[in-house]
Amino acid sequence: MPKLPHPEAASLRRDPLPLRGRTALVTGASRRGGIGYAVARRLAAHGASVYLHHHVPHDEAKPWGADPEGPEAVAAGVRAALGDPSARVCHGPGDLSTAAAPAELIATATRALGGRLDILVANHALSGFDGTLLEIDAEKLDAHWAIDTRAVLLLIQTFARQRAALPARTPGGRVVMMTSGQDIAGGMPGELAYALAKGALASVTRSLSTTLAELAVTVNTVNPGPVDTDYMEGEEYQAVADLFPAGRWGMPDDPARLIAWLATDEAEWITGQVIDSEGGFRR
Template identity: 35%
Template sequence: MTEPRPVALITGVGRTVGIAAGIALRLAADGWDLALNYWTPADRSIFGDSADAGLGDLVSALESLGAAVLPVPADLELPDSASEIFREVQAGLGSPSALVLSHAWDIDSGMLDTSVEQFDKHFAINTRASWLLIQQFAKQLETDEGRIVAITSDHTVGNLPYGASKGALDRIVIAAAKELAHLGISANVINPGPIDTGWMTPSVREHLTGLQPTGRLGTPDDTADLVSFLLSAHGAWINGQLLKSDGGVSS
């Protein structure tokens, strides 16, 4: 009798070139069924009207790897979205045993030109929604082991609300590593460094590549490799860590 595939919920899977899409493809190949949270209006606000082009092809690619796939659109700015997402996932796939937080609201602004509205929106999506999703994940976990992995960033200068909200996310996830350990849940944060997922101009790409000791920029696959390890039995003893998987650019 074939063992049922475990279920992972991945947020921010709205674009085929994003980090979340790379993670989804790796986890499907690893044997996970996948719930994919996305919100097209947010992706289009940041990346343009064609941001979600090819999303259906991504779902097809995941299914071809053997995964059952459940797309779950939800606006993470709304406080009720976390509980609604988990209700839909449990009804469609069953209880997730892994939560990968790869969503982000990211509109550049600095110390002097950030509006209160944008500051609050970044924290609502990047920080509050992540806390609420972690909370719901812990409450619904039906196995004796669970995994949480969040994608973060230390880009704060000239990008104040994004960087600050991601910094708060880091603290929440690391707190979860201790507060939820009695449930068998591990929680870690990955900082992948600069990865070109469609936002870099040629000059930005050239500049950031020049800062890389490896001589190349990171790819979604680089991040997906580490997520795959942390969700596996081999990564079970790693807990409460902020892991830099950035090719040495921050060293």
């Protein structure tokens, strides 16, 4: 095989809409304070059409609560960021704790976005604080496994089947999973069920990237580090902020910028990686 030439100078200039014509599903995008919302806005700003998945009952049951104006307000915020006026933003619910839900969600998002799905960002999770080794039980382990791990794998499975039906090596296929800080420093001993489920995603990243390589789909996993998604305040909040060299928490747009870049063609040579986006956080 001959060597590829160096790119022409014109191709080195940054495309302001590198995802024009591409489509994306972002799971767990139910609150404007969350990472999923920030990711969706970045993808939309890059030109992509985006489907937002949400499961409002999850947030309603948490201290931070659901978005006060509901999923349509979340979608409106993403539409406001659209870089391509011909792109679309759609949204819909889904309880990913059920075995059939991931395939149904992929099918629904694909129809809504015109019949093809290019980018899958599996951002959803059952929130942590599940307990230490002496506190967790089988129910908590199963719940985190079903939502944080099993649902992600089933989403990717259905996504891969769709990509396999496209012409060989159709460009633009991207999968981004989300892990946490379970593999760094002291780990997450107070959130063991959550850490176990998220650790499985980090561990399987390389295997999935190898599996999907023949479909020209990259697979990467991002650890966003501590991000201010409205779940902490007061002295504890400031104590965490002091652990960052910048003196502030990560904000949702910090990992969103990385994830959006991974979705572009500029990142087509990056696959099988677990990438920490922690701002130098000192544990």
